[in-house]
Amino acid sequence: MCLSIKYSFMLPLLRKEINSFFSSLTGYVVIIVFLLATGLFLWVFPGQFNIIDNGYASLDALFIIAPWVFLFLVPAVSMRLFADEKKSGTIEFLFTQPLTEMQIVLAKYFAGLVLVLFSLIPSLIYLFSVYQLGSPLGNVDMAAVLGSYIGLFLLAAIYVSIGVFSSSLTENQIVAFLIALLLSFFIYIGFELISGLSFLNPVSGIILNLGINEHYKSISRGVLDIRNVVYFISVIAVFIYLTKMVLESRKLIKKTIIKQKIVQLTFIFVAIILVNYVVSFVFYRVDMTSEGRYTISEQSKNLLKNLDDELYVKIYLDGDDLPIGFKRMKRSLADLLDEFKVHVGSEINYHFINPSESPDKNIRFSLYKQLFEKGLVPIESNETTEEGKTMQKMVFPGLIVVYKGKEMGVNLLKNNPRYKPDGEENINNSVQSMEYELTNAIRKLTKGEKPEIAFLEGHGELSEYQVLDITNTLSEYYEVKRGVIGGTYGILDNFKAVIIAGPSLKFSENDKFVIDQYLMKGGKILWLIDGANINMDSLKYSPRTIAMPSDLKLEDQLFRYGVRINPGLLQDAQCAKIGMARRGADGQSKINLYPWTYYPVVLSDNTNEINKYLDVIRLEFPSSLDTVSSSPDVRKTILLHSSAKAKFDYAPVEIDLMQVQNKMDEHLFNQADVPVAVLLEGEFESNFKNRFLDPNITKAYEVISKSKATRMIVISSSSVIRNEISAKGESYPLGFDINTRKTFKGNKQLITNSINYLCDDEGLMSIRLREIKLRLLDKSKITSDKIFWQTTNTLIPILFVILFGLGAGYIRKRKYTRN
Structure with a gap:
């Protein structure tokens, strides 16, 4: 009181x-x-x-x-x-x-x-x-x-x-x-x-x-x-x-x-x-904030705790004349890096740089060249003023991470084909993925001994040169090896994941058993299997060829795991173009481009860590796949599917180049969202469970009938991982379309994301699911x-x-x- x-x-x-x-x-x-x-x-x-x-x-x-x-x-x-x-x-x-x-x-x-x-x-x-x-x-x-x-x-x-x-x-x-x-x-x-x-x-x-x-x-x-x-x-x-x-100073006398x-x-x-x-x-x-916008993931925190030296980030996104959307990206990036600093303090420093600051044109272009060589891709951003004038600005929406003398360039801008590159939706998607892009770069720079992955050989798989580009990309994360199974039990056990890319020859029971038991021990597999065989060389000499069903003897094994690759070809009205020589009015031969329904162009649904923010993906002669009843402990997620106008033909099926000259009959393209890639996760049942086996296959090894919790991805086209090879023997970038001279970046993103997800013991890929509402x-x-x-x-x-x-x-x- x-x-x-x-x-x-x-x-x-x-x-x-x-x-x-x-x-x-x-x-x-x-x-x-x-x-x-x-x-x-x-x-x-x-x-x-x-x-x-x-x-x-x-x-x-x-x-x-x-x-x-x-x-x-x-x-x-x-x-x-x-x-x-x-x-x-x-x-x-x-x-x-x-x-x-x-x-x-x-x-x-x-x-x-x-x-x-x-x-x-x-x-x-x-x-x-x-x-x-x-x-x-x-x-x-x-x-x-x-x-x-x-x-x-x-x-x-x-x-x-x-x-x-x-x-x-x-x-x-x-x-x-x-x-x-x-x-x-x-x-x-x-x-x-x-x-x-x-x-x-x-x-x-x-x-x-x-x-x-x-x-x-x-x-x-x-x-x-x-x-x-x-x-x-x-x-x-x-x-x-x-x-x-x-x-009180008035009273301070003593x-x-x-x-x-x-x-x-x-x-x-x-x-x-x-x-x-x-x-x-x-x-x-x-x-x-309603989306937890300024809360970084536990995976990022754990990664940052392992930093034992200064991490310096040079961000080439600055300037008073920066377009509005990129100003928001700049603020969001600064906020994210400040959150990183909260957890590791002075170990992280960053600096914004305006690459267009110099009035000297030669100096600016020299810096542009250096940034491009380090992997940063510029864009021309167009901004309309109140007077209706269009202002163009060269923007480098990227950064360079420096750690212990090593550098890595990171492009921040996602190129979703549904949106303009500098549009609000695309920039918002880029802001959502910033944390993953940064942590992914930090992981590459701080990783000590790289885990091993392997491309399998011995069954007519794609050659080393046909997967050279993706091999170089995956080498930033992993030690990439190649080899033949040879029926040797346990030969795959030390690999984090194996890639089976475009086999064309039958798998022996011995090899199937080795792959099966590798999966049962928790191994991860990326299957890229064609449902039909097409001899493209024959189309160079004749406008027609026959696609025959693939016979790899893998049907029973994949069926047991929960997926079936249908023997045939998928056509899609949403497709890339093929070049055909035609004689012009002047008598000269020239190349015309025509839509080729056997080359579907696939857009992702952004529903999963793997397919979120993927660019356009180009396939060649894909098949379709179905998920089938298998172990109740296996969860299946469709990663990619066709457009709403597609059709599937079972092999054998005739392929006629001349059909490009005919108008597409859209009534025949009456199948929608036909799956072409699926993720399977959980505990798989062995294909060799309760089977009488040749002792030469199992030898003295006990059959593991149920797997540990593991993952696999099945894609019904090997073209997604195959890079073209020039007449000089040089490999083109993965996704490069020889006909249009355009690179479909989604192909490389899909494979990289797939392997990273399969090998992601730390859960970093889950950061890609982050959602920030566009307001x-x-x-x-x-x-x-x-x-x-x-x-x-x-x-x-x-x-x-x-x-x-x-x-x-x-x-x-x-x-x-x-x-």
Whole structure:
């Protein structure tokens, strides 16, 4: 009860400060200037902070510019709290009240905080507007906005504590304003600038963490970290205590009292430092975004923990004229790398570079060439201005990861054929896959001894040259070997995965048994099996040939595992083109391109770690496959299928090149979504379970009848892994189409993802499933009502303050008139 009576004396002082502010025209002017500046930057002035120009249903820009606007607003609000009392002499009267110095400071502090919060209330009109403009309506991450407002509140709380302290130092309000402005600026960004000095590198991390910005960056995104919260509370406590000491200085006459206060201050500082040090080892965070946007996976955390040297990332995505979508990609990448740093600290550093910064054309082109040689692929981004002009910009949406002297280029932009390369959907897909792309690069650079995989030989499989390109790619992850089974039991046991690519000869029972028992022991297999044999050489001399069913003696084995490859050919109306020589009107022979339904072009459904974000895949003479009943412990997932207009013919079937000249009869293409690739996972039953076997096959080995949990992938076309070979004997890139001179990148992505998924004991591939909802503004509403929304968000917050002021003045006038 005594405590409540004691602190009840604070309330009149708190009300006095608030009433004094709202009875002054200066207070309203300060808030109106703040709201006007914020509204103009967010809704009117063109630039990176303009919500309408950016096109995203987000208030991120508000929480980026607010700290800088607050640098002026908060000192202006708080400058008079003590300075005015000192100048008018009422400070002495204040000290005669039954209040301690701490109670006086807290009353003033909370009054300043209430005033700053009042200035934020009109900004809710921005949230309402973004909510209304969202596509669809209400497409805003409200939880993230709430988290960001909490971060802004904590930032304002620090600024107010600095303002109260500055006001206690002088009786001149202008001087108090300047002191608060400079102190706030220094604590917000000054430590960050100092930490960049080269001679302070050994302690740069400690200095950086002293500044507000390092802690505000995370919390302003809606991520509440207990370490950041404790930091904000600590800084507030320091300045409130310093203000208390300034007020007590009038009584500090005896040296013993001065020493006592110095000891107290030292104790407070040591206690705060100790608390922050202890909390730095407590990792507790709440990601308030609806998709957990700023929470990295456990797989990434485990990988990052193994870093034992600095990881440096050079990102070639910078510049004021960067297209809007790529600005979002840049911010998302910076956020991701900051999250990486949270887990490993100073072991990760990154730097944004503008490859087009130099005015010298030769220097720019030289850098472009270097980046291209390191694997970074540029794109020409087109952006339409309000005047209707199209601006072209060369963009390198990629980065280079450097670790222990090794470098690796990473392209961040996904090329989904359904979307424009620089479109919002494609960039959003790229943002979703950033974590995987980065962790994948880190895994390559940090991997010690590479696991082994093997291409099987001895059954007419594709030659070493026919899979040379994918072998080189897989060599970045694995030791890739080739060899013949030879019926040798256990010969495959040391391989993480085996690839059976395009066999054309029968498998012996011995080899089938070796493969079967390898699977039973937990081995992984990628099957690329053709359902029919086609002699393409015969088509060079005759327009017709016959496709015969493949007879590999694998049907029973694959059937037992849960899949059947149908003997025949799949045709698809969605197909690549083939070149045929035709004589022109001038008598000269030239190559014409015709749709060739035996070369389906496949688009993925983005449903799995393997097929998500795949580019277009080109197949040649694929078959179809069916999943069949097998062990209930096996789960089957279709990875690829045909378009909605396909047909399947069982072999033998005639192939006639002349059909390209005839119009396609779409009525015959009446099969939809015919499977061509399937993932099987679980515990498989052995093909040799409960069978009478030749002792020469099993020898002295016991048949394992059921496998450990394992995986296999079956694709009904070996063409997806085969690269073409030129007349000079040089291999083309995998997916290169000789007819159109175009490379279908999806082929290599599919095989790489398949092997990585099969061998993924750490679960890194699961990161590819990450989903971040695309939150855009409705372009039609913006186009038709742009002036309305600009006017609304610029004037209504100001009108709110003016009406509030008139209402408060009217109430005050009536009150005192009545009295």
